[in-house]
Amino acid sequence: xxxxxxxxxxxxxxxxxxxxxxxxxxxxxxxxxxxxxxxxxxxxxxxxxxxxxxxxxxxxxxxxxxxxxxxxxxxxxxxxxxxxxxxxxxxxxxxxxxxxxxxxxxxxxxxxxxxxxxxxxxxxxxxxxxxxxxxxxxxxxxxxxxxxxxxxxxxxxxxxxxxxxxxxxxxxxxxxxxxxxxxxxxxxxxxxxxxxxxxxxxxxxxxxxxxxxxxxxxxxxxxxxx
Amino acid sequence: xxxxxxxxxxxxxxxxxxxxxxxxxxxxxxxxxxxxxxxxxxxxxxxxxxxxxxxxxxxxxxxxxxxxxxxxxxxxxxxxxxxxxxxxxxxxxxxxxxxxxxxxxxxxxxxxx
Amino acid sequence: xxxxxxxxxxxxxxxxxxxxxxxxxxxxxxxxxxxxxxxxxxxxxxxxxxxxxxxxxxxxxxxxxxxxxxxxxxxxxxxxxxxxxxxxxxxxxxxxxxxxxxxxxxxxxxxxxxxxxxxxxxxxxxxxxxxxxxxxxxxxxxxxxxxxxxxxxxxxxxxxxxxxxxxxxxxxxxxxxxxxxxxxxxxxxxxxxxxxxxxxxxxxxxxxxxxxxxxxxxxxxxxxxxxxxxxxxxxxxxxxxxxxxxxxxxxxxxxxxxxxxxxxxxxxxxxxxxxxxxxxxxxxxxxxxxxxxxxxxxxxxxxxxxxxxxxxxxxxxxxxxxxxxxxxxxxxxxxxxxxxxxxxxxxxxxxxxxxxxxxxxxxxxxxxxxxxxxxxxxxxxxxxxxxxxxxxxxxxxxxxxxxxxxxxxxxxxxxxxxxxxxxxxxxxxxxxxxxxxxxxxxxxxxxxxxxxxxxxxxxxxxxxxxxxxxxxxxxxxxxxxxxxxxxxx
Numbered sequence: 001x002x003x004x005x006x007x008x009x010x011x012x013x014x015x016x017x018x019x020x021x022x023x024x025x026x027x028x029x030x031x032x033x034x035x036x037x038x039x040x041x042x043x044x045x046x047x048x049x050x051x052x053x054x055x056x057x058x059x060x061x062x063x064x065x066x067x068x069x070x071x072x073x074x075x076x077x078x079x080x081x082x083x084x085x086x087x088x089x090x091x092x093x094x095x096x097x098x099x100x101x102x103x104x105x106x107x108x109x110x111x112x113x114x115x116x117x118x119x120x121x122x123x124x125x126x127x128x129x130x131x132x133x134x135x136x137x138x139x140x141x142x143x144x145x146x147x148x149x150x151x152x153x154x155x156x157x158x159x160x161x162x163x164x165x166x167x168x169x170x171x172x173x174x175x176x177x178x179x180x181x182x183x184x185x186x187x188x189x190x191x192x193x194x195x196x197x198x199x200x201x202x203x204x205x206x207x208x209x210x211x212x213x214x215x216x217x218x219x220x221x222x223x224x225x226x
Numbered sequence: 227x228x229x230x231x232x233x234x235x236x237x238x239x240x241x242x243x244x245x246x247x248x249x250x251x252x253x254x255x256x257x258x259x260x261x262x263x264x265x266x267x268x269x270x271x272x273x274x275x276x277x278x279x280x281x282x283x284x285x286x287x288x289x290x291x292x293x294x295x296x297x298x299x300x301x302x303x304x305x306x307x308x309x310x311x312x313x314x315x316x317x318x319x320x321x322x323x324x325x326x327x328x329x330x331x332x333x334x335x336x337x338x339x
Numbered sequence: 340x341x342x343x344x345x346x347x348x349x350x351x352x353x354x355x356x357x358x359x360x361x362x363x364x365x366x367x368x369x370x371x372x373x374x375x376x377x378x379x380x381x382x383x384x385x386x387x388x389x390x391x392x393x394x395x396x397x398x399x400x401x402x403x404x405x406x407x408x409x410x411x412x413x414x415x416x417x418x419x420x421x422x423x424x425x426x427x428x429x430x431x432x433x434x435x436x437x438x439x440x441x442x443x444x445x446x447x448x449x450x451x452x453x454x455x456x457x458x459x460x461x462x463x464x465x466x467x468x469x470x471x472x473x474x475x476x477x478x479x480x481x482x483x484x485x486x487x488x489x490x491x492x493x494x495x496x497x498x499x500x501x502x503x504x505x506x507x508x509x510x511x512x513x514x515x516x517x518x519x520x521x522x523x524x525x526x527x528x529x530x531x532x533x534x535x536x537x538x539x540x541x542x543x544x545x546x547x548x549x550x551x552x553x554x555x556x557x558x559x560x561x562x563x564x565x566x567x568x569x570x571x572x573x574x575x576x577x578x579x580x581x582x583x584x585x586x587x588x589x590x591x592x593x594x595x596x597x598x599x600x601x602x603x604x605x606x607x608x609x610x611x612x613x614x615x616x617x618x619x620x621x622x623x624x625x626x627x628x629x630x631x632x633x634x635x636x637x638x639x640x641x642x643x644x645x646x647x648x649x650x651x652x653x654x655x656x657x658x659x660x661x662x663x664x665x666x667x668x669x670x671x672x673x674x675x676x677x678x679x680x681x682x683x684x685x686x687x688x689x690x691x692x693x694x695x696x697x698x699x700x701x702x703x704x705x706x707x708x709x710x711x712x713x714x715x716x717x718x719x720x721x722x723x724x725x726x727x728x729x730x731x732x733x734x735x736x737x738x739x740x741x742x743x744x745x746x747x748x749x750x751x752x753x754x755x756x757x758x759x760x761x762x763x764x765x766x767x768x769x770x771x772x773x774x775x776x777x778x779x780x781x782x783x784x785x786x787x788x789x790x791x792x793x794x795x796x797x798x799x800x801x802x803x804x805x806x807x808x809x810x811x812x813x814x815x816x817x818x819x820x821x822x823x824x825x826x827x828x
Contacts, residue, residue: 036407
């Protein structure tokens with residue numbers, strides 16, 4: 001009975017959604033604010049990756065909100081799973097191939113993650129993607145080794161300092177520029193590593209923060225035995 | 227065209243899972259599917275035919291031959307937010323399992339609707 | 340560095356990121372940080388108020404003019420709401436200082452500060468996707484705080500809230516998608532300017548998505564199933580934040596979007612009917628409740644229905660009355676939650692029947708509860724009387740006599756269940772054995788005392804606040820001025 005009702009409701013909702021979305025022409029270039037961003041990103045922000053310049057500079061406030069969301073999710077998860085006695089991880093040892101392979105690949109994954117978020121303004125990628133890659137590498141080590149531990153104190157310090165760096169850069173835009181999060185460093189030559197003003201700095205802070213947060217989150221989720 | 231319909235179908239499948247499944251982990255997976263569907267739909271809106279990624283890695287690339295970068299920036303944020311919600315949901319699942327020792331939502335539903 | 344609206348977001352974020360580091364050195368100082376932050380923000384809100392009354396402050400972020408950058412729109416309405424929110428945040432912090440004794444305390448203060456910051460962000464922003472981000476900040480902080488007490492009911496209430504809240508954000512994003520595909524921009528003023536190019540059918544679909552997405556957070560019928568559980572299972576100060584701050588921000592968002600994008604008459608008629616249904620069903624459900632915090636939650640939903648009725652009539656007077664009611668309800672409901680928090684704590688149970696005779700054991704707390712109950716029913720000389728009177732007058736002015744009758748009926752129902760609780764407090768014999776009756780801490784008494792003073796002062800001299808609300812009401816209705824100011828013309 002309940003399944004029938006649900007299917008009926010979703011059919012009605014789906015019909016109207018498909019009807020109105022099919023009216024939007026697919027693949028056509030419409031007159032949107034995106035055109036402005038494409039035309040001015042190299043001149044005004046120095047970054048050749050338009051998505052990065054939108055995320056960090058034009059709509060940098062959204063990124064600040066997003067970083068806050070991730071911070072909130074980690075804090076909320078830690079608060080919900082809080083126990084007075086520390087929980088322990090289910091200790092399973094992976095097979096020999098996995099262990100050796102993980103040991104070899106782990107530094108390369110960290111390096112790849114760092115590369116992705118340092119070069120966020122030149123190639124596809126950026127802080128969030130790089131941070132996620134680093135967390136995946138740490139997860140690989142968690143799953144392969146019994147005794148691999150990450151110090152929570154260190155993670156908390158990384159996370160807080162990176163977050164404070166982001167907000168401080170924004171406030172310095174307010175103090176030395178005209179508005180919050182404004183790009184106050186010199187723009188440099190496009191397509192080179194040291195260009196685009198504060199964008200790489202913000203993205204490095206975001207990358208470190210996301211990596212530390214996701215690692216802490218995975219560590220909390222893996223510890224399920226009291 | 228097909229992209230719109232498939233993304234909307236993903237959203238509807240996710241909603242169906244949330245509304246009818248009994249295992250709370252399947253409900254959380256349904257939430258994740260809804261998020262994926264919405265993100266796909268958002269990116270599909272920004273597509274321009276025969277255009278390339280919005281990165282000026284070569285000075286000869288023109289702005290008119292690139293896709294709309296704004297939906298991609300929006301999706302970046304939306305994916306992270308979806309991750310945040312899923313992680314809080316999983317923490318609640320662990321808590322509920324601790325208290326009730328079952329993953330069946332009918333047994334857990336004590337508070338009246 | 341001069342004061343500007345971005346401080347409302349940047350300062351709490353900085354404080355929240357600093358708390359883990361401060362927590363390593365001194366746990367006591369962590370408890371004081373939110374107090375300092377909210378005191379500073381109240382100062383900013385009040386000093387920017389005269390500036391906003393003169394001409395709305397539109398602050399651009401990252402130096403890019405709208406519609407290519409995000410901007411914060413701080414007009415009289417935002418000034419009023421942020422002043423209310425930051426001052427209420429400070430009072431609720433005073434109450435939680437000694438109320439929250441369960442670990443982990445520093446995470447509670449981080450989540451609490453960010454919950455209020457998220458609500459402030461919803462009110463300040465002038466950009467549609469930015470509003471979505473702040474809605475999610477508020478939502479995730481709310482889910483975590485609902486489950487903060489880690490008992491079985493709390494986890495279940497938080498899970499239900501999370502499922503329904505995720506649907507809300509999904510629908511809101513669908514609406515944002517449709518708008519972006521039709522008008523190509525995300526700035527409120529720009530969308531309002533270009534909205535008449537959108538076809539009627541698509542406009543209706545976008546409206547429905549917004550109504551579902553924001554209506555879930557704003558607790559309209561039938562999307563408010565999560566609210567009674569969340570309000571009653573969360574710690575009492577968080578219940579006060581939900582009912583006094585979060586729901587106000589959501590109703591503001593809904594009204595701002597409707598007044599800017601969709602202001603044609605059928606929408607207002609539909610909203611009027613929804614408001615009436617919400618109010619009646621909530622008040623009737625409140626009568627049947629056995630637990631005091633669930634009763635307060637249903638009463639809160641009913642009051643929000645009344646606010647929606649006031650807004651949907653659409654005249655300056657009715658919007659002004661609606662804003663006045665929002666102010667009064669925030670103050671009164673917070674005080675009711677504060678008093679209920681300590682009454683539940685000392686009687687050891689959440690049921691109303693356990694409150695019998697507590698008027699003798701805890702006279703001060705019960706007295707504050709009684710003041711709150713009389714004020715919310717709308718009796719003079721308390722502030723609730725004036726806001727209800729103004730709403731009824733403005734609704735009657737618009738010729739909707741049936742609505743007036745229904746509001747009065749709901750008020751009678753409200754009186755019944757509140758007086759029932761008050762009489763149990765004072766006139767019944769003590770039934771259950773109370774666990775050692777401790778004195779209410781000073782912080783709780785101070786918080787409740789401040790709110791009671793506000794209720795009585797506004798009740799005796801309502802005109803000062805009433806006149807301050809007129810420019811705010813006019814700003815909400817005046818679409819052309821918003822577009823002009825928002826695009827920095």
